[in-house]
Amino acid sequence: MAGAAATRYAGVAGGMGLKDALGCKVKLCGLKREQDVDAAIAAMPDAVGFIIDVPGSRRSVSAERAAELVERLRSKADETGHEKPCAVGVFVNQPAQTVADVVRQAVLDVVQLHGEEDAQYIDRLHALVEVPIMQAFTVHSEGDVAHAVESSADMILLDAGSGDGQTFDWSLAQGVRRPFMLAGGLAADNVTRAIAATHPFGVDLSSGIETDGLKDPSKMSSVVAAVRETAGEVGGYRQPE
């Protein structure tokens, strides 16, 4: 890997608080309650996500609530001696200045953009925040992947939708020429196949770690264990030949 891609990779790895860039990372997204944070700390993912002020999402929390949960995340990690997962804020079509304000207020490590934010928006946000920016793309076709690869964001996320629990055709994510996160309908029973099929930098889950719409501590632990085991065998992102 060379040039801009290498810089982006290093940047997001740093932002995710990762000691090394090897293996496949795991992000548990859509935490809302104190017990979700505590269960995440016990499961030991690399990152957790908070859906911030997204109308229509049942997982949405206010910026103030996100700040409280991030604070709990860090103090619980200190208390238990567990590694601090990085805190990702998920935003959809919010003004860049608002996102920057929330990054400061909630002390976020990474911004995830999950709307129709364009290159100019990302430039504006890059000027306002120092944390890495991850941009999500809905994938239906090869063209969607080609578009995602051109993103000026520090990391791209290939997804089927917005937390709907749907998978997309993973063959579209094979041979992507930059590190990427994979999301959409992942769970303990398919994450191993997904990693083996696509070799992502990391995987991101929400619906697949829930039972009856609420985060399920046992699913959270199982999925992290499945990712660690698979990553040990097949590794994380690798540049296609």
Ligand SMILES: O=C(O)c1ccccc1N[C@@H]1O[C@H](COP(=O)(O)O)[C@@H](O)[C@H]1O
């Ligand atoms: O989870 C949501 O409600 C959500 C709302 C708006 C934008 C993104 C959202 N979630 C993202 O979706 C994937 C997880 O998808 P799945 O539930 O596992 O299929 C993840 O990137 C979340 O950040």
